[in-house]
Amino acid sequence: MAGWAHQRLFIMGKAWPTLENSLKGDRQKSMMQNSIIILQSAENQQTLTITPPNTGLSLQGTLNIPGDKSISHRALMLGAIAEGETVIEGLLLGEDPRSTAACFRAMGAKISPLNSESVTVQGIGLGKLQEPLDVLNAGNSGTTMRLMLGLLASHPDRLFCVTGDASLRSRPMSRVIKPLQEMGANIWGRNDNSLAPLAIQGQNLKPIHYHSPIASAQVKSCILLAGLMTDGKTTVTEPALSRDHSERMLQAFGANLEVDSATHSVTINGHPKLTGQKVIVPGDISSAAFWLVAASIVEGSELLIENVGINPTRIGVLEALKMMDADITLENERLITGEPVADLRVKSCQLKGCTIEGDIIPRLIDEIPILAVAAIFAEGKTIIKDAAELRVKESDRLAVMASELSKMGANITELPDGLEITGGTPLNGAEVDSYTDHRIAMSLAIAALTAKGKTMINRAEAAAISYPEFVTTLQEVCGDKG
Numbered sequence: 001m002a003g004w005a006h007q008r009l010f011i012m013g014k015a016w017p018t019l020e021n022s023l024k025g026d027r028q029k030s031m032m033q034n035s036i037i038i039l040q041s042a043e044n045q046q047t048l049t050i051t052p053p054n055t056g057l058s059l060q061g062t063l064n065i066p067g068d069k070s071i072s073h074r075a076l077m078l079g080a081i082a083e084g085e086t087v088i089e090g091l092l093l094g095e096d097p098r099s100t101a102a103c104f105r106a107m108g109a110k111i112s113p114l115n116s117e118s119v120t121v122q123g124i125g126l127g128k129l130q131e132p133l134d135v136l137n138a139g140n141s142g143t144t145m146r147l148m149l150g151l152l153a154s155h156p157d158r159l160f161c162v163t164g165d166a167s168l169r170s171r172p173m174s175r176v177i178k179p180l181q182e183m184g185a186n187i188w189g190r191n192d193n194s195l196a197p198l199a200i201q202g203q204n205l206k207p208i209h210y211h212s213p214i215a216s217a218q219v220k221s222c223i224l225l226a227g228l229m230t231d232g233k234t235t236v237t238e239p240a241l242s243r244d245h246s247e248r249m250l251q252a253f254g255a256n257l258e259v260d261s262a263t264h265s266v267t268i269n270g271h272p273k274l275t276g277q278k279v280i281v282p283g284d285i286s287s288a289a290f291w292l293v294a295a296s297i298v299e300g301s302e303l304l305i306e307n308v309g310i311n312p313t314r315i316g317v318l319e320a321l322k323m324m325d326a327d328i329t330l331e332n333e334r335l336i337t338g339e340p341v342a343d344l345r346v347k348s349c350q351l352k353g354c355t356i357e358g359d360i361i362p363r364l365i366d367e368i369p370i371l372a373v374a375a376i377f378a379e380g381k382t383i384i385k386d387a388a389e390l391r392v393k394e395s396d397r398l399a400v401m402a403s404e405l406s407k408m409g410a411n412i413t414e415l416p417d418g419l420e421i422t423g424g425t426p427l428n429g430a431e432v433d434s435y436t437d438h439r440i441a442m443s444l445a446i447a448a449l450t451a452k453g454k455t456m457i458n459r460a461e462a463a464a465i466s467y468p469e470f471v472t473t474l475q476e477v478c479g480d481k482g
């Protein structure tokens, strides 16, 4: 294929040597032929080709996963608006936190380059974000745009414009714009003020008690961040508990919060003194989930995934896999800068189908694509309900998982608010697409490990949004030398 470069891995913005360049002649040919995993690049797109051997593939090893995406965004944002220095260890060096860092740099925060395990943020203080000279670009990141809106709307006398990539520009922003407008915010956007690009004229806001119709940490966090600069008490009540990283980190930085766990309500008192902190970001359980499922479904596998965040609002995936009879044990449980962490050991075993619905959904919202893959290998039927939110993620994850896994032969039906999967049908390799959604790209790669023949995943570069080292780690656990 002219113009394609095999195995060119882009890590931290750097083009690594191509396998073609580093291997010569027959040796190159035979290694490429024996490779399970090949990444090919052309212009800005990558195709990941996975051809598992007919027998004998098992996943082995001890791995570290990248830092938690949600915690990484919050550490950068709170670091930027606090007084003094924040040192972040283990920050996710993916595309999404890079978007957050770029936005806050444009508003005056000094953030060291995102290329090492320790990132330093020199905070500028609450209410001191500067009016940026250009449009803020949140890239692919819903968390960047929605959380940042709460801060921008509450900065009087400053004008901000925010945009994102094609996926983000199609995602609903009214869920945060509406409550911010109730607080007095001035925000304009396309499609009746619901889509980015958005223009925000900062204001002094008034406190509200917002009853959110959806259990969304992005909505909750947006309102709490707006409440930082608002006189009095701002409260958010959500129908079920969503991830609580904002609550934990705001308190650690000095904000005064009242949490009522019985009613899923959080109240923030305006104008706290926020002070820079040291934040150690645990590994992202949403990234660990790919390996939990991979090792469960590839016979003879055993993986130890170290340093995984097990915040109770995030471990729905562990609970769902337990319902499916997965063999997962938690080792070395500990607390690191206010977040619970453990090492997870997973061994392959026969899974069984289950129903995933109700209050657990917000606690595993990002893991539904990979749980759908697990369900293909489970005995009986798995039903996922109450998950209509998946239609407005980086892609319509219900439609995309149903269409792409069907191409591989899975017995999967799209429901209005979920998926129904009957396990036990063997998968065949196929040409599939990530729809530029990182979690779809990685879920399809794990499904491909068990398929007969070759699977090609187009637009696989999306994985770098949350997991830049995904392909390298996949090669390592497969014992694939490339």
Ligand code: S3P
Residues within 6 Å of the ligand: 069, 070, 071, 073, 143, 215, 216, 217, 218, 219, 221, 242, 243, 365, 366, 389
């Ligand atoms: C996130 C919250 C979730 C999740 C997203 C990250 C966050 O979105 O899907 O990947 O960091 O707050 P919602 O709050 O919209 O469910």
